Amino acid sequence: MWARVVRLGFWSWGSWRRGFTSKADPQGSGRVTAEVIEHLERLALVDFGSQEAVARLEKAIAFADRLRAVDTDGVEPMESVLEDRCLYLRSDSVVEGNCAEELLQNAHRVVEEYFVAPPGNISLSKQDEQEPFSHN
């Protein structure tokens, strides 16, 4: 594993510099369309709210895109940083639970030991209630 990292390290230096300069216009490429923003807002229940936020997203994507400069041909993708660790197996015994009162203290509203949630699925506030922001 260490050897793999070192190898990547060597390659990435060269390509990173190549990659960075080849991305002529970080602003121009990687624009995020309004549809994608809407889609993300619905999926993740976040509110981009302003042009600045979208621009920040685009910069973040460009930053992460620099990973593409690394030549990973023939390299097994890493599944997780834990991939060489042992997955601990717990024995099937009851050791937790029975703390409804404590848990329910976290809830804003409670009905008879049930958490209370709004009906149906969690939805976005309607489009017209949001501040419109331009996206060119």
Place this chain on the structure above:
Amino acid sequence: MAAPMLRWCCLGRRWVLACVDSGSRHGRGAAIGFTSSRKRGQSSVAQQPLITAQKSRKGEHKWAAVVGLEIHAQISSNSKLFSGSQVRFAAPPNSLVSFFDASLPGTLPVLNRRCVEAAVMTGLALSCRINKKSLFDRKHYFYADLPAGYQITQQRLPIAVNGSLAYSVCAGKKPSQVISKTVRIKQIQLEQDSGKSLHDELRSQTLIDLNRAEGQLRVDANISVHHPGEPLGVRTEVKNLNSARFLAKAIDSEIERQIHELENGREILNETRSFDYKLGCTMPMRDKEGKQDYRFMPEPNLPPLLLYDTASLPPGADPQQVINIDWIRERLPDLPSETREKLIQQYGMLPEHSFALLNEVGLLEFFQNVIKETRAEPKKVTSWVLNIFLGFLKQQNLAVNESPVTPTALAELLNLLDRKAISSSAAKQVFEELWRSKGKTPSQIVSEKQLELMQDEEALERVCHTVMEGHPQVVMDMKRGNSRAINKLIGLVRKATLSRADPTVIKEILEKKLSS
């Protein structure tokens, strides 16, 4: 969590469920709450092309339907998949919930060994390839019963793949017309279940109980139609079907609907639908417009799950921390097909009877207990258990373990019948009485109701003689070879003896008298 119930349904039509499932639960119809690491042994099901010839009214090409089932089965374990909370039905709300189950920050999933073993057993029973390395992923979506905002599942690399299940379908009206079919199992995966939500329409709120989701077995069906030879059609998903009967109906009605739409020039939308039991057809689910994007990502808190076999077991490993597939395979109980084969070999049973015995929970055990205690022929026992005993159970909608008649009682009854202490019709009367009044033994009932067969052959002969003398015309008919006449005489003799004579013995005596 219930065991992955490999429940076999020998349905009258064409279906059979392979258990397996995969995860996408998200059926919200009656749903369920979120959370907790429940685990669901799921495996995803296979595709089974079905030919539905019925709708080609314009004489067009035949339609073929393709159906895939996702079956969610809860594993039978003491604690949950990722936490040490208890698994139990009917507990006070949120009492079986740990900090992890409530998705409090800073908590981590810890995998339950028993759940992994159960998944491996299921995979082996369904002839799957067990993946020695499998991975956990997060499937993101928002719902009040899923406090983490994601479900831990196994999307990329599940624990078992490529299996199959052989099943039987009744091909015709006769129970013996049974044909064997196979369905492919695409994969089996371990995943969390959510909690339970109770919708309160009146107060416009939903109550959440994170103990466990409802139902030990849930099925979602994916259905599309196409003309054979052409590419597959757009599929729809029908969610949360909980009984085999409604599953079949829902699938049939969805196939019809799709064919109807397509034949009228319309398109099928890739959507999620639910089955309206009252209308008998599928309806779009409001919440599910547009394709869901689950943003799958590897579960960062769980390393890959590694399984071993005897050959690859690392030496000196802690046995608690390693799972040996071979060890589990050796301890698999008899699969239904093996059990049925043994029944057929051992008792000369008909295949359809072996199916019937295994189709009802507890029935096989009941049958075997009766066999142990009775002298009667296995065929007799089979017939009584499957026809009379099962008939009574079904009539009163009882499970085998709720039966008022014990195996011992039935065994005793069959013994009485076997040594001809009572007639077959008397036996049925006794059975009815056993069913109604607990605690009495068959012998007690027989003597109370005076159902013992007349053992005195001479007395019986005298009765026959009297009856024959009293009905000369019938005797005449009998002499002429009229078979109905002899039955009439038998009936008369039985009445005269208050049903305490064995009809076969009566017949013998009558025939003997006739020929003399």
